[in-house]
Amino acid sequence: MLSTKEKKALLKEHDTSEKGLGASEAEIRLKQYGFNEIKAKKKKPLIIMFLEEFTDLMVIILILAAGLAYIGGEMTDATVIMFIVVLNALIGFIQKFKAEKAIEALKKMVAPHARVIRDGEEVQIEAKFVVPGDILVLNEGDSITADAVLLEANELEAMEAALTGESTPARKLTHDLEETRGTEAQRENIIFMGTNITHGTCKAIVIATGMNTQMGNIATLTTETKKEKSPLEKELFRIGVFVGKISLVISALLLLVGTFIQGKPFVETLLFATAVAVAAVPEGLPATITIALAIGVQKLARNNAIMKQLASVETLGSTTVICSDKTGTLTKNEMTVKELYFDSHIASVHGVGYAPTGYINIQKDGKNLISLGKEQSPYEDYELAGKVIKTVKEQNPELYISLQLFMAGASMCNNASLAEKEGAWRILGDPTEGALITMVEKSGFSRAGFEKEYQKVHELSFDSTRKRMTVIVKTGEGKYLAFTKGAPDSIVEICTRYMHEGTPHSFTKEVKDRYAENNMGMAKKALRVLALSYRELTAEEFKSAQKNDSFKQENIEKEMIFLGLAGMIDPPRPEVKAAVTMAHKANIRIYVITGDFGLTAEAIAGQLGIIGGKRKHRIITGEELNDIKDDELKKLLGDKKSDIIFARVSPQHKLRIVTQLKKLNEVVAVTGDGVNDAPALKKADIGIAMGITGTDVSKEASNMVLADDSFSTIVMAIKEGRTIYDNLKKFVFYVFSCNIGELLTVFAAILLSMPAPLTAILILAVDLGTDVLPAVALGIDPSEPGIMDKKPRDPKERIMNKPFVLRYLYLGLVIGSIVMGVYIWTLYRYGWTWGEPLTDESLTYLKGATMAFATMVIIQMVNVFNARSETNSIFQLKFFSNLWLIGAILISIILTIMMTEVPFLQHYLGTTGLNPEDWAIIVSSSLLVLVVEEFRKLVVRKRIARAVKV
Numbered sequence: 001m002l003s004t005k006e007k008k009a010l011l012k013e014h015d016t017s018e019k020g021l022g023a024s025e026a027e028i029r030l031k032q033y034g035f036n037e038i039k040a041k042k043k044k045p046l047i048i049m050f051l052e053e054f055t056d057l058m059v060i061i062l063i064l065a066a067g068l069a070y071i072g073g074e075m076t077d078a079t080v081i082m083f084i085v086v087l088n089a090l091i092g093f094i095q096k097f098k099a100e101k102a103i104e105a106l107k108k109m110v111a112p113h114a115r116v117i118r119d120g121e122e123v124q125i126e127a128k129f130v131v132p133g134d135i136l137v138l139n140e141g142d143s144i145t146a147d148a149v150l151l152e153a154n155e156l157e158a159m160e161a162a163l164t165g166e167s168t169p170a171r172k173l174t175h176d177l178e179e180t181r182g183t184e185a186q187r188e189n190i191i192f193m194g195t196n197i198t199h200g201t202c203k204a205i206v207i208a209t210g211m212n213t214q215m216g217n218i219a220t221l222t223t224e225t226k227k228e229k230s231p232l233e234k235e236l237f238r239i240g241v242f243v244g245k246i247s248l249v250i251s252a253l254l255l256l257v258g259t260f261i262q263g264k265p266f267v268e269t270l271l272f273a274t275a276v277a278v279a280a281v282p283e284g285l286p287a288t289i290t291i292a293l294a295i296g297v298q299k300l301a302r303n304n305a306i307m308k309q310l311a312s313v314e315t316l317g318s319t320t321v322i323c324s325d326k327t328g329t330l331t332k333n334e335m336t337v338k339e340l341y342f343d344s345h346i347a348s349v350h351g352v353g354y355a356p357t358g359y360i361n362i363q364k365d366g367k368n369l370i371s372l373g374k375e376q377s378p379y380e381d382y383e384l385a386g387k388v389i390k391t392v393k394e395q396n397p398e399l400y401i402s403l404q405l406f407m408a409g410a411s412m413c414n415n416a417s418l419a420e421k422e423g424a425w426r427i428l429g430d431p432t433e434g435a436l437i438t439m440v441e442k443s444g445f446s447r448a449g450f451e452k453e454y455q456k457v458h459e460l461s462f463d464s465t466r467k468r469m470t471v472i473v474k475t476g477e478g479k480y481l482a483f484t485k486g487a488p489d490s491i492v493e494i495c496t497r498y499m500h501e502g503t504p505h506s507f508t509k510e511v512k513d514r515y516a517e518n519n520m521g522m523a524k525k526a527l528r529v530l531a532l533s534y535r536e537l538t539a540e541e542f543k544s545a546q547k548n549d550s551f552k553q554e555n556i557e558k559e560m561i562f563l564g565l566a567g568m569i570d571p572p573r574p575e576v577k578a579a580v581t582m583a584h585k586a587n588i589r590i591y592v593i594t595g596d597f598g599l600t601a602e603a604i605a606g607q608l609g610i611i612g613g614k615r616k617h618r619i620i621t622g623e624e625l626n627d628i629k630d631d632e633l634k635k636l637l638g639d640k641k642s643d644i645i646f647a648r649v650s651p652q653h654k655l656r657i658v659t660q661l662k663k664l665n666e667v668v669a670v671t672g673d674g675v676n677d678a679p680a681l682k683k684a685d686i687g688i689a690m691g692i693t694g695t696d697v698s699k700e701a702s703n704m705v706l707a708d709d710s711f712s713t714i715v716m717a718i719k720e721g722r723t724i725y726d727n728l729k730k731f732v733f734y735v736f737s738c739n740i741g742e743l744l745t746v747f748a749a750i751l752l753s754m755p756a757p758l759t760a761i762l763i764l765a766v767d768l769g770t771d772v773l774p775a776v777a778l779g780i781d782p783s784e785p786g787i788m789d790k791k792p793r794d795p796k797e798r799i800m801n802k803p804f805v806l807r808y809l810y811l812g813l814v815i816g817s818i819v820m821g822v823y824i825w826t827l828y829r830y831g832w833t834w835g836e837p838l839t840d841e842s843l844t845y846l847k848g849a850t851m852a853f854a855t856m857v858i859i860q861m862v863n864v865f866n867a868r869s870e871t872n873s874i875f876q877l878k879f880f881s882n883l884w885l886i887g888a889i890l891i892s893i894i895l896t897i898m899m900t901e902v903p904f905l906q907h908y909l910g911t912t913g914l915n916p917e918d919w920a921i922i923v924s925s926s927l928l929v930l931v932v933e934e935f936r937k938l939v940v941r942k943r944i945a946r947a948v949k950v
Helices: 004-013 023-033 046-054 057-071 075-109 214-218 231-261 266-280 285-302 311-316 382-395 397-412 431-442 447-453 488-492 509-524 539-548 576-585 598-608 622-627 630-638 651-663 675-683 696-701 711-751 760-770 773-778 802-829 843-866 883-901 903-909 916-926 928-949
Strands: 113-118 121-126 135-138 147-159 196-208 305-307 321-324 336-342 345-349 358-364 367-374 417-421 424-428 454-463 468-475 480-486 495-500 503-506 527-537 560-569 589-593 616-621 642-647 668-672 686-690 704-706
Touching: 004 147, 046 075, 057 075, 147 454, 196 454, 231 266, 231 711, 285 305, 285 311, 285 711, 305 711, 311 686, 311 711, 321 651, 321 711, 336 397, 336 431, 336 509, 358 431, 367 382, 382 397, 397 431, 397 447, 397 454, 397 480, 397 495, 397 527, 397 560, 417 431, 424 431, 431 447, 431 527, 431 560, 447 454, 454 480, 480 488, 480 539, 488 509, 488 527, 488 560, 509 527, 509 560, 509 598, 527 539, 527 598, 576 589, 576 598, 576 711, 589 598, 589 651, 598 616, 598 642, 616 622, 622 642, 622 651, 630 642, 630 651, 642 651, 651 668, 651 675, 668 675, 668 711, 675 686, 675 696, 686 696, 704 711, 711 760, 711 773, 711 802, 711 843, 760 843, 760 903, 773 843, 773 883, 802 843, 802 916, 802 928, 843 883, 843 916, 843 928, 883 903, 916 928
Parallel strands: 321 589, 321 668, 495 560, 589 642, 616 642, 668 686, 686 704
Antiparallel strands: 113 121, 113 135, 135 196, 147 196, 305 704, 336 345, 336 560, 345 358, 358 367, 417 424, 454 468, 468 480, 480 527, 495 503, 527 560
16 A cells, blocks of 8 residues: 555656646647557558459359450440449448448447546546546446556456456555566556456556557557357348359359250340349348348437447347346436434435435434434535534434444445536436435535545445445544445344444344344335444554455454444336336346345336236345255246246346346346446347446446446337348348249240340349349338237247248249230230240330330339238338338339430330330239238238137
8 A cells, every 4th residue: 555655756757646637738648649549450441342342243243244245246235234233332332331330430339438537526538538647546347448557456456368368357456666667567556458447446547548558569450350240141141142053053044045045146145144143143132131230220329229249139139038137227326315224213315316405304203303404405505514413413412423423434435426517416436325425415414524534544345245345444533444335134244233322232133123124114115225334443453454465354344333224216217117018018028136125126126017917926035046956946937927036136146047047048138237247248148238337347248238228228129129130021021022023024934935024234224223222221111010019039030931931932923923914915015926036126025125124123112012011011001101211112213214214224225115004004013913912911910810819
C-alpha cells in the first residue's frame, strides 16, 4: 500500500494529480499520443472489393459467353450480357458495402468505455479517448483499456491470459516507487490493456495507450475474427451448389442437343444454355441472405438489441426458454430505499429515484418518533438537516449512536457516487449502492461528512459466493472500523452481537428471529433487503494484517455487530408484463434466476405474470440446489406444467441450470451482467449481456447486448428473429418457384419442338427484373399476424423440407404452364401453325417472345405476394405494410415496360411493342397464379382449423 508521500511522487512522475487531468490537458495529450486503440488491419481497397464480385462461377461463365458472342460477331448479345454482369456486380458491391458499414456502426454501439477522473469528477468516456496521465477507476468485471500503474488497489486480481497465457488470475499490488522501475511486463503494480479485473477494485494512472501498450507491441494487427456462417447460411449455400451442379448438367445437355441435334450455331446454343443455367441458379443467394440478416441486425439495434454475430439472429427465433435475472431486467434498476429496521425501530423512507429529496420517519411501537431530513434536497440545506440530527443526538443519544453507525456503514461500504446533471440525479456505479447513498443524504447525514470523519484504508470486494462486501476505515481518533454490507442471511452468520440503544448486545436466537421476521415482511412487499454490520479492529490487529497482507475475509468478517436492515424497491418495468404475456403465448418458458431473496423475486414474478394463475410454482434456493442431483434437476426443468424461481443462487448454479436445460434440447437464452456469468452466457444458445449494468467481461462472452437492459427487448428480439427466419424462407420460396417456372418454360418448348419462348438475353433480363429488388424487399417484410402464437421452430428443421419443396415445385409448374399458354396463344393469334418454322426477326415470333417475357416478369411480381405467407391470404395481410416491396415491384414493372416499348432496348433485347389488349392478357393470366395459391391456402387453413377443434 502506498503512503501519501509515495502517491504524490507517483502522480508527479506521470504529470497528473488525484483530481485527474483537466479537459484541456486531456485534449492536448490526445493530439500528442493519438487515439487509444490498436491499429486495425488495412481494409481491402474498394476497387478490389468490386472486382471480387466477378469471381463467382456463374459470373465467369457469363463473361466467357459474352466473349464467345463477341468473337462470333453477336455484338448485341455480348453488350447486353456484359451490361447485366456489371450491373449485377454493382448491386452486389453496394449491398455488401452497406451491410459492412452497418455492422461497423453496430460495433461502435458496444465500444468499450472507461471510468476516469477528470477535473476532480468521476466520468465515463469512450476508451479511445483515454490518454497517459488519466486516472482509471476499475471494479470487478471491467476491461482494462490502457496500461496503467496502480495508485490504489483493494483485493485486486486481473486475468492476463491474453498476454501471458496463464489461465489463473494474477494478483496485483501497489509497490513503492523503486519497484515501479523494474521490467514492466512482469510487474505486479502494472495492469495491462486487453486484460480484465476478475476481483477487487483499484485506481491506476495510465502510462501507455494504443500501440504503445504491451498489447500494442504484440498485436498481430488483425482485430476481427473470421465470421462464422450460420446453419441456415450453410444450408442455403449447399442448396445453391447442388442446384448449380444440376444446372450445369442441364446446360451441357442443351448445348449438345442444340448443336448436334437441332443444328443451331454453337455460340447461340452456348448463350442459351448459359442463360438457362443463370435462370436456375440463385447465384447471389448466400450474399442476399447475409444482407437480409444484416438488415435484421440493424432493425434489432434500433430497438436496443445489439447482435454481435449475424449467425445468432436466426437462433433467436428458435428460443424455447429464457433464463432471466430480476434486477434491472424485469425491474427498472432504479433502487429506492423504502423501509429500515434498526435498533428495534422501523423507519419509512420517503422520496423516489436517486434525487436526495425526501425524509425518513422513525417509528416505535407503531408511533412516529422523529422525522429526519426535509422535502428539499439536503445537499441544498445541510444546516437544517444538521439541526435535525443534532436534535436526535441531544434528545435520544442512544438512538443517534445506532443511526450514525448504520448511516456510516451505508455510506462508506459503497463504491457508487451520486451527482446532478442537467437537473437530473444519477448514480455512477451499482444502483443498490446508489440507493443507500440517497438514503444517507435524506437522513440529514452526508457522504461528504462521513468521508471527512473516516478514511477508507482497505476493501474486501463483494463476491457472489459470500454475498457481502467489507471496508476498513480509520477514524479521526486513530481507531479502525470494519463495515460490512450484504444479504441478510450472509451478514447474520458472521454476527455475534447486535446494536440496541447505542450498545452492542448478545445476538440471541430471539433477536435473530425478530430480524428474520422483518426481513421476510419486507421481502413480501417485493423489497430487496440488505443488512449492515460493523466491528472495531485493534491497532495491533490492523497492523498485523497490513504487515502480513492477511486482509482476508475470514480474518475480518467475524464476531461482528449487526446494525440493521434496509429494504429497497426496484419496481417492475411497465413494459415487461405485456412481453411476458407474449412470451407465454409463443410457448416460451421463463425462469427467474436471481441472487435476491426468494420472496422478493416471487412478488415481482407474480406482478409480471411470470407465475400465477392455475400453474403451480416453487422457489428453489441456491442452498437447496446444492442438494439436488443433476438428474433430479433435469426432471424438475422438464416439467412444463410447473414454474420455478431460482433464488439466492450463484453464477455457478446458473451455469448448471443452463447445462441441464440444453440436455433437454431446449434452445436457451440467458441474461447476465457479472464476471462469473460469463460461463453461463457462453454455454447458452443466446447469451444476453446487460448494456447498462453489465461488465465488459459479460458483454464479451455474450451473443447479444441489451442497450436498455429490459426483458421486453429480449421478447422483441425473439419476435424479430422469427420474422427474419420467415422472411428468409419467403425469399427462398420466391426465388426457387420463379426459377423453376423459367426452367419449365424453356424445357416445355424443347419437348414440344417449338421455338424458344425466352431467348438468352430475355432470360437474363427476367432475372435482372425479378430476382434482385423484390427478393431483397421480402427480406424486410413485417411480421405475419400470429407469429408469436406459434411454437418455437425446431432448430434441426431443414428449410428445404418436403412440404416446402412440393409447394415451390407445384407453383413453378403453374408459372411455366401459364407462360407457355400465353406464348402459344399469341403465336396462334398471329397466324402461326404447329410445326411452322419461325425466324428471330418475324413479327409473330417477336410478339410471342415479348408476351412470354412480359408475362414471366408480371407473374413473378404477382408471385411475390404469394411468397409473403405460407398460409395467410394476401387479403389478410396489410397491402402497404412493406412499402419497399411495393417500390421494388413498381420499378420492375417500369423496367419491363421500357424493355418492351423503348426502341433502343427493343433492338438490343429482341422485343416489340405491346398494345393495351396484350397487357390486359398478360395481367389477367398472371393473376391466375394468385388464384391457384389462394385456393391452396384456403384448403390448408380449413385443415388447420379442423385439427385445432379436434
